[in-house]
Amino acid sequence: MNALMAAVLLSLVSAVCYATAAIVQERLAATTAPSRYGLLRSPRWWGAVALNSTGAVLHVGALGLGPLTVVQPLGVLTLVLAAPLAAVLVNRPVSAAAWHGIVIVSGGLAALLVLTGSTPAHALGGTGQLALAGTVACALALLLLTATTAGRRVRMLRSVSTAAAAGVAYGAASVFTKTVADIWDTSLSPSALLATAPVLLLIGVLAAAGLAASQSSYRGGGLAAPLATTTVVNPAFAAAVGIVMLGESFRYGTPGAVGALLAGAVTAWGLFVLAADSTGDRDRPQPAGARRIPAKGPGPVVIRAPGRLSGALHQAVLRMPPVRQHTREPASRR
Helix, strand or coil: CHHHHHHHHHHHHHHHHHHHHHHHHHHHHHHCCCCCCHHHHCHHHHHHHHHHHHHHHHHHHHHHHCCHHHHHHHHHHHHHHHHHHHHHHCCCCCCHHHHHHHHHHHHHHHHHHHCECCCCCCCCCHHHHHHHHHHHHHHHHHHHHHHHCHHHCCHHHHHHHHHHHHHHHHHHHHHHHHHHHHHHHHCCCHHHHHHCHHHHHHHHHHHHHHHHHHHHHCCCCCCHHHHHHHHHHHHHHHHHHHHHHCCCCECCHHHHHHHHHHHHHHHHHHHHHHHHHHHHHHHCCCCCCCEEECCCCCCCEEECCCCCCCHHHHHHHHCCCCCCCCCCCCCCCC
């Protein structure tokens, strides 16, 4: 019982880390002009990276202490906590539609994860690893192509596509991490460590790709819809791999499979509600303190005044630098 309580506590803290990191990433996307390498010079962005890494470590620790059927559904707390945390940290009110969508997505995803089996029938072999890597590469290429083509005309489609790419990358990284853990549980010999080196490199690439895609999804997409998409696609992709490639199945036989399909439909409905609310929020008139600046890219970037925070969190994480006005220097007199 003590181990289970510890797993629940670690999952809760992990969800807080993920939700706070998502808020920081969305604020950076909404208050900075597009730049290829500008975020690498931002301490706040590295703070979001540290929060995401801490959340991942805590989630792995929770999985080591508690069963998957308990820990995984608690991941939906990221969605539940993001809205109230944004209201507290950046003074952003939560609409009734957003609460409605959050509840729907959380319930559908929790039911889907509970109905999915947690123990794989066999490990992912070398051929399976190559097949999965190829599938992930094709899925990421298709989603990013959608974001860069159709997403130019429909901004929400771009946001959802890049968020889905982040979810696929994170989900695949989880599957490969589980594969490495299974190999290391069997043997920790030098040959086993050498055999897993390419998989570890692939995990690092997928984690970096997921972080970049999730950061891009918040630009022009708000907070709710991209976060919900990534949170849903991540475990859904991992569950699909488990069913197709690892021999997992739904609990309770045919009724469990039907329930999982219904849960997936409910989750998709909640995503639609969140996406519609995010689009409507951007179409509403901006408050008097909001500023718009032109930027190179598919469209203007909305610069919103940051909310009031207290103490060191405001100073260290969310305080925006002043916007410098670029003026042309007068020509020198001859």
